[in-house]
Every structure is written in structure tokens, then in C-alpha cells.
Amino acid sequence: MSSIKSRFLNAAASDEAAGAGCRTVFPVRDYDLGATLNSGQTFRWQRREDGWEGVIGSRWVRLRMEADRPGSRRERISFQTSAAAARGRNAGVIVAETAQPLNDWRWLADYLQVGLDLGGVLATFPDDGPMRAAVAACRGLRLLRQDPWECLASFILSSTKQIVQIRRIVALLCERFGDPVMVPNGCEAAFAFPTPERVAAAGESELRACKMGFRAPNLRAAARKVGDGEVDLSRVAGLPTAAARAELMRLPGVGRKIADCVLLFAYGFQAAFPVDVWVMKALRRLYFPRRRVALKRLQQFTETHFGPHAGHAQQYLFHYARVHAKLKE
DNA sequence: TACCAGGAGAGCG
DNA sequence: CGCTCTCATGGT
Numbered sequence: 162m163s164s165i166k167s168r169f170l171n172a173a174a175s176d177e178a179a180g181a182g183c184r185t186v187f188p189v190r191d192y193d194l195g196a197t198l199n200s201g202q203t204f205r206w207q208r209r210e211d212g213w214e215g216v217i218g219s220r221w222v223r224l225r226m227e228a229d230r231p232g233s234r235r236e237r238i239s240f241q242t243s244a245a246a247a248r249g250r251n252a253g254v255i256v257a258e259t260a261q262p263l264n265d266w267r268w269l270a271d272y273l274q275v276g277l278d279l280g281g282v283l284a285t286f287p288d289d290g291p292m293r294a295a296v297a298a299c300r301g302l303r304l305l306r307q308d309p310w311e312c313l314a315s316f317i318l319s320s321t322k323q324i325v326q327i328r329r330i331v332a333l334l335c336e337r338f339g340d341p342v343m344v345p346n347g348c349e350a351a352f353a354f355p356t357p358e359r360v361a362a363a364g365e366s367e368l369r370a371c372k373m374g375f376r377a378p379n380l381r382a383a384a385r386k387v388g389d390g391e392v393d394l395s396r397v398a399g400l401p402t403a404a405a406r407a408e409l410m411r412l413p414g415v416g417r418k419i420a421d422c423v424l425l426f427a428y429g430f431q432a433a434f435p436v437d438v439w440v441m442k443a444l445r446r447l448y449f450p451r452r453r454v455a456l457k458r459l460q461q462f463t464e465t466h467f468g469p470h471a472g473h474a475q476q477y478l479f480h481y482a483r484v485h486a487k488l489k490e
Numbered sequence: 491t492a493c494c495a496g497g498a499g500a501g502c503g
Numbered sequence: 504c505g506c507t508c509t510c511a512t513g514g515t
Contacts, residue, residue: 182504201496320497326513327496379498416498437496453506480497 171398181262183345187255187275193228193301194255194455200480202305202329202426204315205335205354212256216335218308219353222259222343224273228253260343271306279303285468291447292467292474295481299421302480304473305426306370310387310429313409316419318373326372329442332367333371339362360384386412402432423470434463434475443482 198206198213207214212225228251259268267445270276279301288294317332319327331354338359339352360368361430368377386392392412397405402424409420417436436444436459444459445452448466467474 316496319495321495321510322497322512322515323495327510329513369511375509376497376511414498418497422496435496438494439496457505483496 165490174337181264181390183260183262184258185263185266187267187270187273188252188255189275191279191301192226192253192255192303193299194224196299196301197305198224198301198479200302200476201324202422202476203307203312204324204331205311206323214348214351216351216353217269219340219341219342221348221351222269223258225256226253227256238489258345260345260348261293274303274306277303282470282473285470286474286477286490287466287468291443292477295328295474295477297329298485299477299480302431302477304430304476307427308354309397309423310357313387313394313412313415313419313423314360314380314384316355316422317412317414318376319381319422320376320414320419330371330445332375334360334373336424337367339459357384357388376414383412383414398428405430406433426473429468431472432464434460434467434471436460436463436475437479439482440475440479441477447478457490 171322193241194213195208198215199208203215206213209223212223214221216222220448233363255273257266257277286296314334315327315331318330318433322330325429335352335354338355340355361381363381365377365381368381371377373380383392385408387394392408397408400408405424405428406417406420406432409415410417411424415423419435421433421435424430425435440458441459446464448462454462463471463475
């Protein structure tokens with residue numbers, strides 16, 4: 162453990178920029194880092210003994226929570242501590258480490274959305290039984306703000322795949338086509354998510370070798386359209402929700418659900434409400450028991466019932482349905 | 491073994 | 504429209 166610290170100190174000492182370091186800290190409250198990184202919105206994080214390791218953009222990152230304890234120093238949260246602490250009810254900090262020293266951490270604060278007033282968001286949720294149960298069960302669950310291309314490509318690969326499998330496909334894609342990124346001494350090699358240009362240049366059989374099956378031609382064609390500017394991902398951010406969704410749906414392999422995932426997880430459109438099989442099950446069971454409701458009708462319901470932060474409500478329902486066996490049926 | 495997985499898109503009546 | 508089928512692969 163101390164050897165890890167000294168490695169980072171050495172790396173920091175070699176930096177020419179004064180004040181730059183390989184570590185920073187974000188004070189947070191109600192932030193369940195584990196649930197957030199493992200709730201099916203991103204597929205790049207691996208749980209290690211000392212936190213979570215992943216790649217954001219072209220940077221290797223390690224994250225872990227430390228909780229504030231009354232009357233004592235901050236205590237590292239092990240994964241075996243009390244459920245209350247693990248759910249992030251306590252105030253604490255997110256400790257972040259990178260492989261190279263930095264003096265500007267805004268990119269990470271933005272990714273983690275540490276500035277969000279979660280209580281304010283939760284207060285806008287409808288005051289009904291299902292929502293109360295989901296919030297109580299998933300306190301501290303957050304939405305990240307991811308890179309649009311990585312998010313889009315990942316969800317093109319997600320259709321009818323289990324989350325563990327999506328992670329594996331994305332990992333293979335990055336290993337084979339992504340640029341290697343700097344990692345601390347002794348850490349496993351890590352790779353950036355491949356650019357649209359690189360994916361478009363890959364052969365379909367090379368992509369299929371990453372176990373993505375029939376999704377390969379869709380990913381490749383979408384990469385080409387994004388790479389050559391036929392669909393401009395940077396423009397989507399400034400569009401009204403419906404137009405932004407329609408723009409994304411011009412891409413092959415992107416329907417309503419995947420478009421909404423990208424709108425919510427990458428662009429932060431709060432009205433986007435992706436309805437997948439889990440959310441559909443949860444909605445039917447919790448809000449329309451013993452009634453046959455079509456997907457279209459369910460979508461109309463989600464547009465009016467969950468308020469201005471419907472997307473957040475969706476993530477709570479999704480995680481609640483997935484984690485709690487009662488809803489699995 | 492059979493069924494299902496953070497779906498999309500074509501083909502059908 | 505609204506429904507059904509297929510697509511590729513692996514987990515449970």
C-alpha cells in the first residue's frame with residue numbers, strides 16, 4: 162500500500178508543473194460510487210481490491226470512496242463495510258488517482274457529476290410507492306456524464322446482451338483498436354476507447370472477432386457516419402430533446418432505447434427515459450399490475466409521470482429492478 | 491437444455 | 504399501425 166503511494170509521489174515529483182499531482186479528492190454526500198459505476202450506464206470500470214479502475218478519454222483513473230466518521234479520521238470504505246456506508250448515506254470523499262500529474266480536474270468532476278444536488282433531483286420524483294421504494298433501495302445512485310461517441314458505440318453493442326457481456330465486448334474492442342494509455346507502474350495495461358475513424362477502418366470480421374455478432378455492421382456504419390461528419394455528435398448537445406433523439410436515430414443500430422441512453426448518459430438530457438426489458442418489467446409490475454400495456458403506452462406514461470428529471474428516475478427503477486430479486490420474477 | 495440478455499429493423503396482415 | 508421473426512453469442 163505504501164509502495165503504491167511512493168510510486169505516485171515519485172511520478173508527481175518528476176512533473177515540471179508546480180502544484181500538479183496524481184491525486185485529488187472530491188467531497189460528496191449521497192454518492193454510491195460502486196452502484197454508479199456498476200449500474201449499466203458505463204462498461205469500462207473494473208473493481209479492484211483498492212477501488213475502481215477505468216479509462217476516461219485518454220486517462221487511466223482509479224477511484225475509491227472514503228467516508229467521514231464522526232469523531233475520527235476518514236475511513237476507507239472496504240467492500241465489506243456496512244450497507245449504509247456502502248450506499249453512500251454518509252458524507253465522504255471520492256479519492257481519484259491518475260497515472261500522470263494534473264492540475265486541472267474539471268474533466269473528472271464533470272464525468273462524476275459531483276456538483277449535482279441529488280436531493281434536489283430526488284425531490285422532483287413522483288411521491289408514489291414504487292418510486293419511494295426504488296429511491297430507498299438505491300440511495301446515492303448517480304448519473305455520469307460520458308463521452309458521446311464511447312457511450313453511443315457501447316450501447317450499439319448492448320442490444321440483447323447482458324451487462325457482463327457488454328463489458329467483455331467493449332474491453333476487446335478497446336484492446337484491439339484503442340490507443341494504449343499511460344498506467345502507473347505495476348498496473349495492468351489500459352486502452353482508450355477507439356475513435357470512430359479507427360472503428361470505421363476496421364474490417365467487419367475483425368469486429369466480429371470481438372464477439373459483437375450481428376452488431377458489427379451497425380457499429381462500423383455508425384462509426385463511418387460519425388467519423389465523416391454525416392452525423393455531428395457535437396451538434397446534438399444543442400438540439401431540443403426530440404430533435405437530438407431523431408439525429409441519433411439516423412445511425413444504424415440506434416433506435417428509441419439506445420438513443421435515449423446516449424441522450425441521458427452522455428448529454429445529460431433529463432427527459433430521456435430509456436425503456437429496456439428491465440424498466441419495462443418494473444413499470445408494468447409496479448404501475449400497471451395485471452394489465453396488459455403496450456410499450457408505446459408505457460413510453461407515454463414515462464413522459465408525463467416522472468417529472469423534470471425523469472431520466473434519473475428511470476435509472477433508479479432500472480437498478481432497483483435489477484438488484485432486487487422480487488422484481489425479477 | 492431451454493430461455494434470456496439495458497434492441498433494431500424488416501416483413502407481414 | 505402493431506405484431507412477429509431474425510440477427511450472434513454466452514450466461515444462468
